Amino acid sequence: MTEHPRPFDDNQALDPRSTRLRITILRTHAVAGQGHLGSSLSLVEILSALFAEGRFATNVTAEGDRLVLSKGHAALGLYCALAEAGIISHATLATFGQNGSTLEPHPNETVLPEGSVCTGSLGQGLSIGLGFAYASRLSGRSDERTVVILGDGELNEGQPWEAAIAARRLKLGTLLAIVDANGMQQDGAMSDIMPIDDLQGAWAALGWQVHTVDGHDFRGLLSLLAEIRDVCPDTPKLIVAQTVKGRGVPFLENAVDSHYPSPLDNAELDLIERLLIAEMRDVQ
Amino acid sequence: MxxxxxxxxxxxxxxxxxxxxxxxxxxxxxxxxxxxxxxxxxxxxxxxxxxxxxxxxxxxxxxxxxxxxxxxxxxxxxxxxxxxxxxxxxxxxxxxxxxxxxxxxxxxxxxxxxxxxxxxxxxxxxxxxxxxxxxxxxxxxxxxxxxxxxxxxxxxxxxLRRHGMRTGRADEAKGGNGTHLVHAATEDARVTIVVIGNLLEEAFTAVRILADQDVHADLFHVVRIKPLAAEKILASARRTQRPIVIENHCAVGGGAQAVTVALASYGLNVSCFTLPDRFLPAGDPRWLLAQVGLDANSLADRIVALLHQGAA
CATH class of the missing domain: 3.40.50.970 (Thiamin diphosphate (ThDP)-binding fold, Pyr/PP domains)
Structure with a gap:
């Protein structure tokens, strides 16, 4: 369904935060020797833009925006974003992949309250987001936004569609779903496994306000997040962020192997890091 | 209203x-x-x-x-x-x-x-x-x-049993959750009967039928299946050496299994009268209870048979 942007098109507005996050993800993955790298890399600009807003609640009872990583396998990306934002330490990040680490392969709030709620079994996060958004309304905190990040493959599940119907019914205008639309799922291209021909049209028909963006355009994401924050208070919002799985590592981009690849060796890491930094400078 | x-x-x-x-x-x-x-x-x-x-x-x-x-x-x-x-x-x-x-x-x-x-x-x-x-x-x-x-x-x-549940106490049980002793044998108990949840009335009637046959039982009622309060059951079962659990659920994973596990470490073997390991036909509660042998008369008969079996 999606015409994927080529990596580092000239009009891509790269941001140093995104480049640093992408490098942190690659290096953390290399040290851990495990993790869902491709999905984490496709999320980089989305996470950078969300954390750049700096409005997430610091704990369960605090006021602020809520984040649910429904595609829990991208926890590696989230943990690196938390470290880059100073919410967890880099020393904690370095435990990723170790036995008993609080940074589990899928988010577990009972051991890492700073991260997402418990996910990992796909399809559950949007319903939890509904509960968050409804609680914000009941508590008189209608300025709090609930952000739920889903994968496009995750939309094979039925539950997000149940939640989408209910979000409209409950008029949850503070609910924002962001689909990391990288066009891939674990077993291959969505077009070969289980495509959704018109995701935007389908959710618009369910009563959502739908936006489509280049999911690697940091500044575009940032401005869209601000633009739709306070509009249409009764209408839930969907951002379809068109991304590339494995973004930033040429031999992993759009590759099935990017889902759970072997870690890059030091030479590959150094090369990719130089490429990423050079690309960023060229754009700037 | x-x-x-x-x-x-x-x-x-x-x-x-x-x-x-x-x-x-x-x-x-x-x-x-x-x-x-x-x-x-x-x-x-x-x-x-x-x-x-x-x-x-x-x-x-x-x-x-x-x-x-x-x-x-x-x-x-x-x-x-x-x-x-x-x-x-x-x-x-x-x-x-x-x-x-x-x-x-x-x-x-x-x-x-x-x-x-x-x-x-x-x-x-x-x-x-x-x-x-x-x-x-x-x-x-x-x-x-x-x-x-x-x-x-x-x-x-x-x-939840939505229909037919008594409003007040169904028996002489005391308040609180966990496990209640709802009937203590008036003479030396021969069996320790544990009924889970909503079959209490059937079990209570069965105990009365048994008493008429001079078979005396302690009857415990479990409201909270997990965590199970097994102490009172254990004390009775150690005396009678004959614990029986009655439950409106399959034998796996419900109260019958919980009681069985709790007593097993004390060397006590529990007899379980539960739903059978098959899907049952549609029917009303009285008919189904008789089908699966969990109505009061069937329970009394099964308990007597069990005691005879043990005596043989």
Whole structure:
């Protein structure tokens, strides 16, 4: 369904935060020797833009925006974003992949309250987001936004569609779903496994306000997040962020192997890091 | 007017009065689940999310993290079977204070056949870490179980008999949750009978039939299946060496298994009178009870046969 942007098109507005996050993800993955790298890399600009807003609640009872990583396998990306934002330490990040680490392969709030709620079994996060958004309304905190990040493959599940119907019914205008639309799922291209021909049209028909963006355009994401924050208070919002799985590592981009690849060796890491930094400078 | 309303409807409304953070989430079965009094009394704390159990569970998960105490309604199988993964990952793993009420329970909801007949729901909840599991037999049990579920930490499942449950005490049992001694043998007890949840009246009648035959029994009633309070049962069973469990659920994962496991480490073998390991035909409760040998007369006969077997 999606015409994927080529990596580092000239009009891509790269941001140093995104480049640093992408490098942190690659290096953390290399040290851990495990993790869902491709999905984490496709999320980089989305996470950078969300954390750049700096409005997430610091704990369960605090006021602020809520984040649910429904595609829990991208926890590696989230943990690196938390470290880059100073919410967890880099020393904690370095435990990723170790036995008993609080940074589990899928988010577990009972051991890492700073991260997402418990996910990992796909399809559950949007319903939890509904509960968050409804609680914000009941508590008189209608300025709090609930952000739920889903994968496009995750939309094979039925539950997000149940939640989408209910979000409209409950008029949850503070609910924002962001689909990391990288066009891939674990077993291959969505077009070969289980495509959704018109995701935007389908959710618009369910009563959502739908936006489509280049999911690697940091500044575009940032401005869209601000633009739709306070509009249409009764209408839930969907951002379809068109991304590339494995973004930033040429031999992993759009590759099935990017889902759970072997870690890059030091030479590959150094090369990719130089490429990423050079690309960023060229754009700037 | 509301005194004529069904028992659960009144109890639920009272829960709403006692707990300002209670919020009811229905999944398209509100008229069956008797939510109307609550909905009228507390419209701002009532949501019907339609026939979508997984979403209802996730919605409650979000609410519970924000200080609310959600009560989620559906029929037992539609929670236990359809939404099990959501209950495990969105409720049990984060240890959230959500009360799930399953409105069907074995033979008492057998009219709709195997899709609705809940015979394995307890197993799905007792197997999840941290879940408290209740099966009340009467209005007092119901009130006590809901009070405990709504005030303690962590998730709970309540297996509800929506129709035909007595309002007051069904027997001489004392208040509180856990396990009650509802009848102490007037002479030396030969058997220790443990009845789980809603078969209390059948078991109580069976004990009276047995007494008429000079077979005396201690009768215990379990309201909270997990965590099980087994101490009183153990003390009696050590005297009689003949513990029997009666339950409106399959033998796996419910109260019968919990009692069996609790007594096994003391060398006590438990006889289990439970639902059979097969899907049952549709039928009314009295007919089904007789089909599976769990009506009072059948229970008395089976217990006498068991004692004779042991004596032979």
């Amino acid at each position: 509301s005194n004529d309303a069904p028992l659960y409807a009144r109890t639920l409304r009272n829960v709403g009065t006692e707990h300002a953070n209670a919020i009811v989430v229905d999944a398209g079965l509100a008229t069956s689940m008797q939510s109307d009094l609550f909905q009228v009394a507390f419209p701002e704390r009532y949501v019907n999310l339609g026939i979508a159990e997984a979403n209802a569970v996730g919605f409650a998960s979000g609410l519970a993290r924000r200080g609310f105490r959600p009560i989620v309604h559906s029929f037992s199988n539609f929670l236990a079977r359809r939404a099990h993964d959501q209950i495990a990952i969105s409720i049990a793993l984060p240890k959230l204070p959500v009360l799930l009420v399953g409105g069907s329970c074995g033979v008492f909801d057998g009219r709709n056949g195997p899709s609705h007949f809940a015979s394995d729901d307890l197993a799905t909840f007792t197997s999840l870490p941290g879940f408290k599991v209740y099966e009340p037999a009467d209005g007092e049990d119901l009130k006590n179980a809901m009070r405990e579920a709504m005030t303690e930490d962590g998730p709970s499942y309540l297996r």
